Amino acid sequence: MKILCLHGAGTSQNIFSAQTSALRAKLNAEEHQFDFINAPHSWHAGPGVGPFFDGPYYAWFEKQTAVDVKGAIEVLLKHMRAQCPPYRTVLCFSQGCNVLSSLILYHQMDYPGKPLPFRSAIFICGGIPPYVLNTWIAVPERARLIAEQNVRQLRETSAEFADKIEAMMVSGARQSMWDRPTAIWDGKDDARGPSWTMPPLDPADVYGLDLSALSSSLQINIPTKGALFTTMEVAMRYHALTVPLRTSRAQYDG
Numbered sequence: 001m002k003i004l005c006l007h008g009a010g011t012s013q014n015i016f017s018a019q020t021s022a023l024r025a026k027l028n029a030e031e032h033q034f035d036f037i038n039a040p041h042s043w044h045a046g047p048g049v050g051p052f053f054d055g056p057y058y059a060w061f062e063k064q065t066a067v068d069v070k071g072a073i074e075v076l077l078k079h080m081r082a083q084c085p086p087y088r089t090v091l092c093f094s095q096g097c098n099v100l101s102s103l104i105l106y107h108q109m110d111y112p113g114k115p116l117p118f119r120s121a122i123f124i125c126g127g128i129p130p131y132v133l134n135t136w137i138a139v140p141e142r143a144r145l146i147a148e149q150n151v152r153q154l155r156e157t158s159a160e161f162a163d164k165i166e167a168m169m170v171s172g173a174r175q176s177m178w179d180r181p182t183a184i185w186d187g188k189d190d191a192r193g194p195s196w197t198m199p200p201l202d203p204a205d206v207y208g209l210d211l212s213a214l215s216s217s218l219q220i221n222i223p224t225k226g227a228l229f230t231t232m233e234v235a236m237r238y239h240a241l242t243v244p245l246r247t248s249r250a251q252y253d254g
Contacts, residue, residue, distance in 0.1 A: 009039075014036070098127070
């Protein structure tokens with residue numbers, strides 16, 4: 001199985017490879033080929049990335065607009081179309097999810113009935129961004145405010161953690177962070193605790209969005225899988241507005 005891997009903003013193909021090493025170690029290397037690629041734009045380190053990984057860092061798009069996302073889609077499609085055999089699955093994280101989910105929906109609207117250059121997708125902490133979604137449905141002010149608030153919270157919390165990690169490196173106390181992960185969480189949360197479970201949502205009010213108004217043409221029509229990890233809960237707050245749209249065949253696990 002040939003799997004394309006799309007990293008998030010402020011990381012790289014090498015960083016995403018490291019981040020998924022535990023997952024890939026559980027799979028048969030002869031049966032699963034992972035292809036990691038860099039996004040087209042140079043970027044700064046993503047939230048919480050700098051203390052652990054050196055650059056260079058990349059992003060799929062520089063501005064949060066539908067036009068910029070379409071530019072990223074064209075880059076991605078050019079790469080996909082050059083593959084032989086084609087990709088079976090795409091594994092994506094954060095901004096990589098923004099690009100892939102947008103690619104799928106634009107494709108379904110522009111080329112109905114024509115197959116995608118892959119057969120399934122795995123979304124980790126991301127999905128269709130609101131500035132692309134509003135191409136088809138209205139994104140209320142409340143939904144926009146929730147998204148902006150989550151961005152601020154992610155940046156503030158990540159900056160706080162980064163400062164703690166760097167202080168540990170300077171003081172030589174870095175080992176304690178690995179022995180006791182809660183050292184960077186102020187004891188408020190246990191990084192080794194049970195997985196976060198997504199609460200039931202009213203389709204008419206999903207973080208300010210009325211998803212019950214979506215037509216069937218705006219539902220991703222290939223099998224998808226969404227995933228969260230305990231240590232990614234903060235990132236999920238940022239992406240609360242960007243959970244992948246799902247059909248009955250798609251499953252979202254907490």
